Amino acid sequence: MTQLRKKIESACRKALFDFQLLEGAEGIAVALSGGKDSITLLLMLKAILGRGFPDLPLHAIHVTGEFSCGASVQESFLRGICDKLEVPLIIRESTQKRETLACYRCSRERRRLIFDAAKEVGAPVVAFGHHEDDSIQTLLLNLLHKGEFAANLPKVPMYDYGVTIIRPLIYVSEKALYEFAKQEGYARITCQCPVGQNSKRMEVKKLLEEIKVSFPNVETNLAQAALKYGSKKAISR
Numbered sequence: 001m002t003q004l005r006k007k008i009e010s011a012c013r014k015a016l017f018d019f020q021l022l023e024g025a026e027g028i029a030v031a032l033s034g035g036k037d038s039i040t041l042l043l044m045l046k047a048i049l050g051r052g053f054p055d056l057p058l059h060a061i062h063v064t065g066e067f068s069c070g071a072s073v074q075e076s077f078l079r080g081i082c083d084k085l086e087v088p089l090i091i092r093e094s095t096q097k098r099e100t101l102a103c104y105r106c107s108r109e110r111r112r113l114i115f116d117a118a119k120e121v122g123a124p125v126v127a128f129g130h131h132e133d134d135s136i137q138t139l140l141l142n143l144l145h146k147g148e149f150a151a152n153l154p155k156v157p158m159y160d161y162g163v164t165i166i167r168p169l170i171y172v173s174e175k176a177l178y179e180f181a182k183q184e185g186y187a188r189i190t191c192q193c194p195v196g197q198n199s200k201r202m203e204v205k206k207l208l209e210e211i212k213v214s215f216p217n218v219e220t221n222l223a224q225a226a227l228k229y230g231s232k233k234a235i236s237r
């Protein structure tokens with residue numbers, strides 16, 4: 001096992017433990033876009049479940065469709081990964097059209113498709129591949145755009161849908177995930193969505209790079225603040 005793999009697995013284990021992410025779970029569904037983050041997540045959970053954590057059934061759910069994130073991923077590529085890991089793969093179709101394309105609508109539909117599939121297979125705990133940098137960007141984006149101090153939380157019960165979202169990669173940096181994907185040979189650009197490439201999130205990413213010049217610890221500090229003070233709004237009923 002490489003050092004990097006060990007490092008990511010151990011950060012993932014720490015998140016599972018610190019936030020009790022698997023508490024009460026009877027099965028886990030990984031939202032698998034085919035990008036580096038969710039593939040790594042699937043590999044990590046496969047390695048961890050049954051070793052220090054309950055041996056829960058694991059499923060992968062992929063949403064396909066012309067403009068869905070992950071649209072450039074071949075089904076056979078995902079099947080290959082899942083078959084090797086002996087994880088059942090479920091594929092759902094998104095209906096997004098270019099004319100009506102907007103991030104919020106697309107991701108709402110994707111979530112609904114993923115949640116429905118997860119419930120159908122008896123795995124209403126859904127793991128997303130969001131990492132530490134996603135959380136930092138979300139925090140800044142919400143602050144600048146909406147005046148809210150709200151980040152990605154590691155565990156969010158979605159009472160209306162009857163599922164719980166978990167984010168086991170919350171302690172892992174994007175850089176580590178990128179390096180690992182390169183090492184494992186599945187680093188590839190997946191999001192070819194014309195809307196996603198120009199989003200406010202990209203602007204926040206650039207802004208963070210600029211801030212980093214004067215404040216080198218900005219990412220660590222924001223990640224900590226996100227976990228400590230990130231809004232509880234998302235988890236209130």
Ligand SMILES: Nc1ncnc2c1ncn2[C@@H]1O[C@H](COP(=O)(O)OP(=O)(O)OP(=O)(O)O)[C@@H](O)[C@H]1O
Binds near residue numbers: 034035039062127190
């Ligand atoms: N088409 C999809 N099917 C299933 N899950 C998805 C899909 N698109 C995104 N997700 C889930 O949402 C998470 C965040 O999506 P986002 O588009 O921000 O991807 P990302 O940061 O590029 O991650 P990844 O490298 O896993 O694609 C992904 O890690 C994955 O768990």
